[in-house]
Amino acid sequence: MSPHDKNSEETLQRLEELKAFVQDEFFLSPNWPVKLKIREKDFEPEVIQSALAPYLSESRKSKFKDVALKRSRDCVLVCENIYNLGNINAVMRSMEAFGFLEIHIVYKPKGGLKNSSRVSQGAHKWLDIRVWDNIESCVSHLKEREYKVFTTHLDEKATSIYEMDKISSVALILGNEKEGVSCEALALADGSVILPMLGFAQSFNISVAASLALQWARSFRAKEAGLLSVNEALATEAVYYLRGVENGEAIFLESLERTS
Numbered sequence: 001m002s003p004h005d006k007n008s009e010e011t012l013q014r015l016e017e018l019k020a021f022v023q024d025e026f027f028l029s030p031n032w033p034v035k036l037k038i039r040e041k042d043f044e045p046e047v048i049q050s051a052l053a054p055y056l057s058e059s060r061k062s063k064f065k066d067v068a069l070k071r072s073r074d075c076v077l078v079c080e081n082i083y084n085l086g087n088i089n090a091v092m093r094s095m096e097a098f099g100f101l102e103i104h105i106v107y108k109p110k111g112g113l114k115n116s117s118r119v120s121q122g123a124h125k126w127l128d129i130r131v132w133d134n135i136e137s138c139v140s141h142l143k144e145r146e147y148k149v150f151t152t153h154l155d156e157k158a159t160s161i162y163e164m165d166k167i168s169s170v171a172l173i174l175g176n177e178k179e180g181v182s183c184e185a186l187a188l189a190d191g192s193v194i195l196p197m198l199g200f201a202q203s204f205n206i207s208v209a210a211s212l213a214l215q216w217a218r219s220f221r222a223k224e225a226g227l228l229s230v231n232e233a234l235a236t237e238a239v240y241y242l243r244g245v246e247n248g249e250a251i252f253l254e255s256l257e258r259t260s
Contacts, residue, residue, distance in 0.1 A: 027128040033235035045238035051255040068237040075217035078104040078173040090207035096123035098214040139188040151181040158192040
């Protein structure tokens, strides 16, 4: 096997890992958040929680409820063709820590991914992760949902992120480590923002930039603004039950068979 073939094989493996983050697709259930789709059937969140509650401690259940009630889709991040998988993992950790729920990953299968020892520390389990193979479809999807889309890009028209008007739903595109955001992303976006710097460096590391942007998104909004609706928080809590219990999906379905 040549080095090129080995790299291609590793790239495919990394892409499969990204897809594995969203393999259950609970957040994409057609009747979300009223019902979650599990193996072609729809179930109410309360039914899922009731069946899996015996497998969780009271403190764990309390934590799931508290976290779900504080989750927000007010700001979403788009990782466009980021080369280092470790950077994607770090961004996901920051998303989860700041209480945001949704992240989009855009990759080109021929672009390659660099493996990394940095991991998400399980943050991907608690996020709504959506994977795309082109930026056009991703941006179109976000705009259909009335998000304002901005690239993180230094140009003469860019606005400091701290001077932006208050926007209820914002999506920020983070470009790849070498070339930044793509020309396609720049053309599709509603504008560009920068994170002001006071030194000689012109850019932050991707994971640092993501953390600063998320901190801005959290701090300039009121505590209650942008939080999930009651129904969506309940459905998110049910997803956490499914993902928080080992083999949660199988255990849930088995419990239904026993009681039917």
